[in-house]
Amino acid sequence: MTGALIDLSFAAFSLVAIVAGVRVFRTDSMVRAAFYLLASFAATGGIMVLLGAEFLGMVLILMMAGEMLVMAIVMVMYMMNPAGLNPMVMVHQPRTAVVAGVIAFLAIAGVGLSGEVPSRPAPDPAAATAELGRELLGNSMLVFQTAGVTLLATMVGAIAIAAPRGRHGDAAEGSEEPGLQPDEEASA
Amino acid sequence: MSPLLEVIAAAAAVAGLLAVGALALAIGDGVAGAVVAGRPIRVLPLLTAPVARAMLAARTGSTTTERPDGAGRAVAPALLAGLAALAMVLLPLGPGVALADPDTGFVVYSAAVAFVMIAVFLHGWSPNSTLPLHGAYRFGAVALSFQIPFLLAMLATALPAQSLSIVRIVEAQAGLWNVVREPLGLPIYLVVGLAVGFWGPLNLPDGDDLAGGTSAEDAGWARWLWQVARLSMLVAVAALGAAAFLGGYFGPILPGPLWVALKTGLLLAVMAGAQHLLARVRIERFVGVAWVLLVPLALLNVFVSGAFLL
Amino acid sequence: MTSVFHRMAAAADAPVFALAGAGMRWAVQDLLLADGITLVDSPRAASILLVAGELGPRLGEAAARVHDALPHPRATVLWASAPDGLAGAGAERIGPDADPVAATRAVFRDLVLGGRPSEPALLPDVDPATWRGVGPYGQGGSGMTGGTPYGRPMAELGPDRDGLRLDVLPTRLGPFFAPLPAGLELDLRVSGDVVVEARVTGSEVGTSEAAGGSAFVRALTQPQSIADLEMARARAHLRWAAEALRLQGLRAISLRALELARTIAPGDSAAVGRFATAVQRTGVYRWSLPNVDDRRRSLLADARLGPVSRACGGVDDERLADPAYIALGFAPITDVGDGVAAVWRARFGEASQSVDLASRAGSAVTTVTGTTESPRGRIALGDAPTARALEFVPALVEGLEWGDALATIAALDLDLDEMAALAGVTAA
Secondary structure, eight states: OOHHHHHHHHHHHHHHHHHHHHHHHHSSOHHHHHHHHHHHHHHHHHHHHHTTOHHHHHHHHHHHHHHHHHHHHHHHHHTTOGGGOSOOOOOSSHHHHHHHHHHHHHHHHHHHHHSOOOOOOOOOHHHHHHHHHHHHTTTTHHHHHHHHHHHHHHHHHHHHHHSSEETTEEGGGOOOOOOSSHHHHHHO | OOHHHHHHHHHHHHHHHHHHHHHHHHHHHHHHHHHHHTOOOOHHHHHHHHHHHHHHHHHSOOOOOSSOOHHHHHHHHHHHHHHHHHHHHTOEEETTEESOOOTTHHHHHHHHHHHHHHHHHHHHHTTOOHHHHHHHHHHHHHHHHHHHHHHHHHHHHHHHHTSSOHHHHHHTTSSSOHHHHSTTHHHHHHHHHHHHTTOGGGOOTTOGGGTTGGGTTOOHHHHHHHHHHHHHHHHHHHHHHHHHHSOTTOOSSSOHHHHHHHHHHHHHHHHHHHHHHSOOOOHHHHHHHIIIIIHHHHHHHHHHHHHHHO | OHHHHHHHHHTSOEEEEEEEOTTOHHHHHHGGGOSSEEEOSSGGGOSEEEEESOOOHHHHHHHHHHHHHSOSSOEEEEESOOOGGGGGGOOEEEOTTSOHHHHHHHHHHHHHHTSSOOOOOSSOOOOSSOOTTOSTTSSSOOTTTTSSGGGOOOOEEEEOTTSOEEEEEEEEEOSSOTTSOTTEEEEEEEETTEEEEEEEEEEOOSOHHHHOOOHHHHTTTSOOBHHHHHHHHHHHHHHHHHHHHHHTTOHHHHHHHHHHHHHOOTTOHHHHHHHHHHHHHTTHHHHTSOOOOHHHHHHHHTSOOTHHHHHTTOOOOGGGGOHHHHHTTOOOOOOOOSHHHHHHHHHHHHHHHHHHHHHHHTTOBOOOOSEEEETTEEEETTBOHHHHHHHHHHHHHTTSBHHHHHHHHHHTOOOHHHHHHHHHHHHO
16 A cells, blocks of 8 residues: 555554544444444454454454444343333543543553654565464463463353353243242242 | 546446346345246346336335434445445455455444344334334344454464465465355354355244334335445445355456356345245344354364465 | 425325234234234334224233334224224224225325324323332332332343253243244243243133134034045145245245145145245254154154144044045144154144145035144144143243244244134033
8 A cells, every 4th residue: 555545544444543643432232332332443453454454453343343232232121121222321420431431541651652663664564474373382382272262161161151051940941030049949 | 547436436346236137136036936836937027127126215205204314324225335336346256356455344334234234223223113213123133243253264264374465365265266265154144145145044023923024114215225235235245245255256268257147146046035934033042053053163164264275 | 395205205005013803813924924014023113003803801901002103103904803992092993894005005105195194002101009209229129239119120131051050031931922922922031041930921812703613513513525624724734834934034935825825726735835945945843843752752742733743753643534535635734843843744744734624525524523633733622632731831842942932932932813613512
């Protein structure tokens, strides 16, 4: 891609990321907030692709689709708000949040400005992907394998809980709330 | 050519490929339905019906629901069609010939498939109506279940290519197609493909028990656009399935692009048949099979493919 | 130019949303086989609202709501029908003997070409309660989630089976929800995809005169030809299959069932057998139909709901009380497996058996009056199997997922016409 096109794309992605990020807090519905967050992340993924981290950028976009959907559904489930279409305030403790946000922004900006900016040109994406693979199966193998096994165990556990024969008996038996005492459930 | 012209030409090519494919699938679906129902195949009406339906959709006004999310309703069909186009851009039509060949083509395609669940959820959620919302929730469960088998089945095709580029994945099948090398891959991919296009036995979000599900509140062109986007997604899934498992443009005598079309057509024919010959799967059953059967099978497929390479 | 596009649009199959009134359920079902029109499941997909037969007084307003859900341009065809709610629609009226397909096509063509104005809304578009301008977003409530937004109460919290308290969505289905018989209204409370609570809030279709009497209802008061009764039974089972298959997404095979129901001849049980095999090959028994647990089985086994009860371990069949049937060597079909699939097998088995009985019955007539076995179970004066089955509906569907709940209800073959007809017989 030519330089101008890259600059233009960067500006567009940045704009989407920032505007969508602000909309997360200014919208009035949980599901909308989740979708704005997704748009913000996807634009950030696009910026990563522009930076030459093609694989990581695309994986970020790929992963966020599922995560935001789950987040939206879980929020709706708990919030007594049918489908999250009823309007609600999306911010808690706004003053504290503003103060924390400003401090965090200043800190990150400080690090960004005071650190040294590397001037290496972006590597070829294929080489970057290969390098990432070597890292995953080389120096960082222990870390990633540990994380991998932990996630696998979580998945197995989640399936076990969600299975028709879940913790509280057969799903076909109805959806009655389990008793507070173990005996209560057994005798019922 | 200037870059702008190139982009316009590429967009037109993708739109054309998807339109031809979607039309072929619509007609094939009509033929398969008539054959299974034992009704006479009336050729002319079958051929003209898609055009007439499009005209009727354009003639029909839109409707609204109580307090919908207007942006979501407008974006969802466009997003689904755009994802189909994004996948189609990656399709290799000949040796080294594809509209785009990113080194991470596999991940781009996977991201497009992952975003289908956003498109369908948005489509079901935004009308603020019960039946579409149920369809949306259902697709959440379906999509989260097919993600991992899909990724694993596609990953196994990347192993012999030693690359995530779709062009390289096809090139690696010069001697032996992946459907032979890893026979489990294509069936898993087809099951997932039906779910991605919520088609036939896996039409859970738009199922008949929800009177149309996520599209129950759509009228006129909005309904038509959603159906076309869905057909386009199926075409893209079939085309990339043909590339990843059936050797893409490889084949004797005929030119490469024709082989791509033939193989895509074969997979579309399988989908059209499945629509009329297989009953809709219970959602619980599908989720169970996806996690308990497809994931281990897809893993086995990866291991076997890996073992061949050692 | 525009007119060319309009003419092409007018060549499309007319999308029709049909409201089947009293006694017209099967006539509407036959329209599935008609060329030139398509029956659709959602009024949003339709251009024509076809109202067939008489609608009960409570259904008039519901019909008007459906009418207003159609997109413009829209038109109504009243086929032997004059419901109160649609009086102002300026609809096309056709008599009971008219060809509904030709009339619908003509109206559709006129409508698309602009010769016929689109019908205006019948009901005012008003909010259920005043809410505008109230609350931080003008949504009619206060607080973080807004009280009663848009004048509608918030969803409730309810326990789920994992002991969490999640939101429960109240949902009303019917009276014109395509997968249910017209007139049936269900109030469901669903948590995610699971039906937590179900109530039957309406089961009215029309008066008993309009609902008409089937051969089975006539058999309550006077002897009927066994051959006719059994063919009617086979046809009823096949027409049920057409509906149930459609619900499972098998539209093409559903048309085969309908075609078979219209053409089946006495003695041709092989045709039914071939059809049942085709159904089995779709995998519908293996992956589409839900189980029926022991509690539900025991509810249904002794309810005298015909094939439903016999598929759940029951053995009752009123035909066993009739010497004419015993003389034909009749024995009810039982022991057909488990779950809703067993009900399907029982119905196909009975359809085949009935076709066979009809060919052997000759001129034999029933000898018992007062009670009869209809395709849906034991009927008597003022006692309809559908009325009994409706009482079981909440217990049957609570705890099931949406699709399973509807498949279970479909297996019961609820027939509101028969119910209305039998209610009329007592009165007389």
